[in-house]
Every structure is written in structure tokens, then in C-alpha cells.
Amino acid sequence: MTEERPGRIERRLAAILAADVVGYSRLMGLDEAGTARVLREHRVVVDALVARHAGRIVKTTGDGLLVEFLSVVDAVECAVAVQAAMAVRNEGVAPDRRMLFRIGINLGDVLIEGDDLLGDGVNVAARLEGIAEPGGICVSSSAYDQVRGKVAVEFADLGEQSLKNIARPVRAYAVVGDSLGGDTRAAPAMRTVQSVPHLSIVVLPLSNIGGDPAQEYFVDGVTESLTTDLSRMVGSFVIGRNTAFTYKAKHVDLKRVGRELGVRYALEGSVQRSGNRMRINIQLIDTETGNHLWAERFDKPVADLFDMQDEIISRLAGSLNVQLVAAEARRAERTPDPNSLDLYFQGLACANQGWTPEHMTKARAFFVRASILDPDNIEALVGTAMADAMSASGHMTDERVARFAAAEAALSKVLRLVPDHARAHMYIGFVQISNTPVVGLVRPLMSPL
16 A cells, blocks of 8 residues: 655745834824725725736735735836836825825745645735835845836845744845835835726726716616626736725716826716606826827717617617727827837727728738737737738739638637637638638628727
């Protein structure tokens, strides 16, 4: 018989972020209920930033939290985003009432116990948090070695630090930046490096004009459905419903919301019922400039509210997809060094303008450039195939057979990599139907989105 081995302790290498509120007990003494409320509101923002940077919250301890990341770069960029958001949220708050976080980050070996993490890898992060400046970030040398040159912040070498209950000294580095005054010293550097995803948007809860409680479920339903539909869009980052609803019934500065949540766009609006008619106003805003990019109004007789909601969401989501792509394309045009995703959105914006030889040629050129910059950009490959298929089916080229063959080869490659890619399935079906002698010319009816 084979002798059973004793249970093996599981370990892994992880980037650990430890955060804690500075002077939390003092703040609770000044205003217990108010401090607890503000912390809850801050945590909603922090949780959203952690999720965006692919972190896992291991545990929370009142005013602190412990987060695990697979990437040290993600951990540092998340810390930078958190401190930037907190700096914005503390604007206009009296210095003695500001809620400031200290953050420590370490890359080390950790012990796994269920969902919990233990060991020196965790303890070092917690001790580094303790020596960080209020509003600042302190990282270990093991973390610094991995992020140096990969994140757009500067570090100050703090030298060897003797940390409580840690056997050996740990070399530490602090994120530095120009002072804003008070204790938020790192905020300016953090604010400038906070990365904002393409097509990032928050759907703010629609206002129920008139305040009819019976209307509230319909208003919230439109908000939630829009959030869900926009999240299906390729390349989009949509703030979750729970985070967005923390702004419900509040007058908010959309520029500030954009900085707090790290989004480029905000969707706001209102619903008003008068007699047997329903009016819905929607506006798309650029949170960087505060400019209105697009607006739409629905004025309809009230019938079945759920049918009406479906119709509104369908029309809004389709229009918003086109408007957001166009906005991203305009941003990319102003970018001196566009990346693969920038080029993809420029190509998609060209394709959205219509199935003409000029638009298809320009769109294809953008998609090809995007693929050259990033061969793993699946959407750019689908875009190239779409442009080839539409050009061939619409007799916009003398190389119909070659274009159909190129489109089918590209789409087959996509489906080998992503078997459930819906648009790739749609376009390969279109290619196979259009490229049969019996059917001949098929007028393209689908949207490139």
C-alpha cells in the first residue's frame, strides 16, 4: 500500500495591497454616523476600482482592507487610482475631517487558507501601509523591481526599513508627486497617471421628475437595462449598477464623477409622466470636458410600461453604441501615438458611416493597422474581415473571390480562438451566403457593431 502524504500547505506568489484609513478612531469620535456613511461611500468607489484592476478583496477589517492581485503593475495602478479618487472626494472637506488612506504593497509568497491569505507576504504589505504617508503609497523593493518603468509614477527610495515583527529589514519606496497641501501629497502625480479605459461609462440613475413613487420602478428599470446593454458592447467598461446608484437623487458634478470612477463618459437623464404621456430625456456627457455629446428625447403615449421600456432601451442602446464609437474615434484622431484599440474604433466609426467603397477602404486600413500593432486584437481581425466581405458583396472591388477568401480565413481563425464570437459567426454566415452563385449579390443589412 502507498503511504499517504501529509496535507501539503498551499502557497503562491501574489501582489498584496493593504489599505487603512488614517485616524479612523478620531474621525468616529467627531461624528460616528457621518464617518461610517462616508466610509461606505468611499468603499463603493474603491471596490469598483479594485474590480477594474482585476483585484480580489481578501478581507475587510472595519476601516481597512486586504486585496490580492496577480500582477504587481495592476496593484500599483489600482493604488494610484484609489488615492486619486480619494483626493477628489476630499476636495472641499475641512482638513481635520478628510478621510485619507495609507496603502502598502508587497510582492511575496503567501499561505493559502481557504479564501484567506497569511504569511510574511501579507504582513510586509500591512507594515508598509503603516509607514506610508497619509494619502500615499509605499511599496517593497520586490514590488518596485517589477513595476519600475512600467507605471507612470516616480518613486522615492526610503532605504532599509525595520518593520514590526518582520525578521529582516525591508527596502521601501514611496510614490511621490507635487504637494497639494495638507496630507494628500501624492495626489497630483496620481491624478495624471490614472488610466481611463476606452468606452468607459457610468449610467447615472435617471431622475423621476414629479416624484411619483409608482413610477420609480420604471425609472430604475430603464437605468439598469441600459447598464446591462452597454456592458455587452465590445471594448466597453461600464460601472456596475450598485456603484452608479450611490449617486441616486444627488446633484453631482459630472467631471468629478468621471475622476472618482475613472470613466470617460456619463449618461444622465430624466423621466416625466404627464397624464397618459411619458417623456424621457437622455444626455451623453464627456466627463473630461463636461460637454454634451449627444441627446435624445422620447415622447410617447403610455401603454404597457414594460413594452415601452424594451422599445426605449433598444433604440437608446443602438444609438449610444454608434455615438460612443464616434466619440472614441474623435479622441483617437487627436492622439499623437494611437494604440491598437484607438485604431479599431476609428475603423469602426468609418464603417458606421455607410457601406461605400470610400468608407470600407478607410475602415479596412484602420483595422489592418490595429492588427499590426496588436496581433491579438481579435476585434480588429473581425473588422478587417467585415470590410473585405462587404466590399466583395457590394462589388466595390475587382478582387471579389480573393476578398471573400480572405474574410473567411480571418473569421475561421477568430472562431478557432473564440468559438462563441457572435459577430464572427454572423459575418462568416454572410460570406458563405453571399459567395454562392445561386444567391449572387446580397445587400448587407447588418450593422458593423
